[in-house]
Amino acid sequence: MESKYIEEDKLLILKVTEEIDEYSVQKIRRKADYEIERYMPKRVVFDFDSVTFMDSAGIGLLMGRYKMANMLGGKLEIANLTQNVKKIFEMCGILKLIPVVNL
Amino acid sequence: MKSKFDNEMKLEFLSKSNNEAFARITVAAFVSQLDPTIEELADIKTAVSEAVTNSIVHGYEDKPGIVKIISRIKDNEITIEISDNGKGIEDIEVAKQPLYTTKPNLERSGMGFTIMESFMDKIEIESVLGLGTKITMKKTIKSMKLEEELTTL
Numbered sequence: 001m002e003s004k005y006i007e008e009d010k011l012l013i014l015k016v017t018e019e020i021d022e023y024s025v026q027k028i029r030r031k032a033d034y035e036i037e038r039y040m041p042k043r044v045v046f047d048f049d050s051v052t053f054m055d056s057a058g059i060g061l062l063m064g065r066y067k068m069a070n071m072l073g074g075k076l077e078i079a080n081l082t083q084n085v086k087k088i089f090e091m092c093g094i095l096k097l098i099p100v101v102n103l
Numbered sequence: 104m105k106s107k108f109d110n111e112m113k114l115e116f117l118s119k120s121n122n123e124a125f126a127r128i129t130v131a132a133f134v135s136q137l138d139p140t141i142e143e144l145a146d147i148k149t150a151v152s153e154a155v156t157n158s159i160v161h162g163y164e165d166k167p168g169i170v171k172i173i174s175r176i177k178d179n180e181i182t183i184e185i186s187d188n189g190k191g192i193e194d195i196e197v198a199k200q201p202l203y204t205t206k207p208n209l210e211r212s213g214m215g216f217t218i219m220e221s222f223m224d225k226i227e228i229e230s231v232l233g234l235g236t237k238i239t240m241k242k243t244i245k246s247m248k249l250e251e252e253l254t255t256l
């Protein structure tokens with residue numbers, strides 16, 4: 001995962017560069033939490049542009065970060081959903097909670 | 104008549120989550136002989152990943168065990184059986200409900216069975232407490248190759 005923080009917008013972009021499953025999600029989660037706690041951003045955007053595979057581990061990942069961002073007074077958003085990712089998010093209703101934005 | 108596409112494979116591996124990618128990629132490679140679309144292949148990989156993760160996380164609860172996959176191709180239908188000798192499911196009807204999970208603290212969403220059901224044509228769950236769980240999933244591939252084969256017969 002690559003992260004980029006834009007100070008003037010208090011915007012943290014977390015670009016996931018690996019397939020998201022039970023194995024990989026543990027590392028992604030640790031890194032995301034570390035970056036969120038470090039910058040305390042107003043907006044956290046998960047960029048899915050290079051995610052070629054995702055299963056339900058991705059839903060847990062987003063719900064967990066959603067709660068965390070809210071607790072710290074920030075907002076969670078998602079961008080560049082690939083076909084497979086979109087299908088899973090649509091199915092579980094997470095898009096009613098987390099807005100899709102353009103990066 | 105037996106089609107030249109009829110085939111079978113078997114795979115066994117240790118219940119470690121770093122085997123998940125190996126498992127779904129192997130099944131995808133096996134299905135590839137039916138010439139599935141990218142979306143069909145993605146659906147199958149996701150369903151396999153859900154069942155394998157469940158065996159590792161819930162069946163064996165991260166203790167070492169063996170996860171088994173048997174996959175068969177008959178005409179343009181793929182059958183995938185994923186089984187473990189883990190702890191088993193107490194109430195299958197309850198477990199299948201969307202958002203139902205016995206491990207909410209580990210950021211599980213309880214969507215695994217819902218994903219398997221919607222990404223595959225058919226899914227059957229067999230489970231015995233203390234003995235293990237077997238998931239059987241089927242999907243028909245709208246394969247171009249097979250259609251060509253059948254029309255030239």
Ligand SMILES: Nc1ncnc2c1ncn2[C@@H]1O[C@H](COP(=O)(O)OP(=O)(O)OP(=O)(O)O)[C@@H](O)[C@H]1O
Pocket residue numbers: 056057060153157158159161162163187189190191192198199203204205206210211212213214215216217236
């Ligand atoms: N192989 C298995 N062995 C034992 N219990 C299982 C097995 N597969 C599923 N279960 C039980 O069924 C429940 C529902 O499974 P499902 O995959 O739908 O959700 P989950 O695994 O809890 O969450 P998610 O898949 O979204 O991460 C699990 O919480 C678990 O209690």
Ligand SMILES: [Mg+2]
Pocket residue numbers: 056153156157214215216
């Ligand atoms: Mg699951």
